[in-house]
Amino acid sequence: MDKNSNMRKLQLRCDKADKPEIVSNMSDFIENDEGWPFLKVSEEQAIRDSTRPYDSKKNVWVPDPEDGFVTAEVRGSKGDLVSVVTDKGNE
Structure with a gap:
């Protein structure tokens, strides 16, 4: 095994049946959440907000x-x- 594979952290998520599932990164977990479309800010809005003084x-x-x-x-x-x-x- 190389250093990168040893350093890589795996995240666990428990579903309704309490069976752990490996999630490759947090963005996959968030984007698959059913409430995400209601919480997500559009890319255009994020750009406007970040460039605002x-x-x-x-x-x-x-x-x-x-x-x-x-x-x-x-x-x-x-x-x-x-x-x-x-x-x-x-x-």
């Missing part, structure tokens, strides 16, 4: 009654009060 002092998450949380940008602050504008345009 981000400033940890200005960009925040705020609670939203419809979506749970939405992104917002800090416009100003006075004491403990912070003024933000969400991506939806709400202030």
Whole structure:
């Protein structure tokens, strides 16, 4: 055996019958999950998100009654009060 085969880690997954099954890598496991299509972000959206400028002092998450949380940008602050504008345009 070569070093690579000794170093390769195998991952186990238990199905409903509790029979272990070898999974070659985690992406195979995730992509075969029945909920994956609902969680996956499109490649175009991932590219847009990764090229968007981000400033940890200005960009925040705020609670939203419809979506749970939405992104917002800090416009100003006075004491403990912070003024933000969400991506939806709400202030």
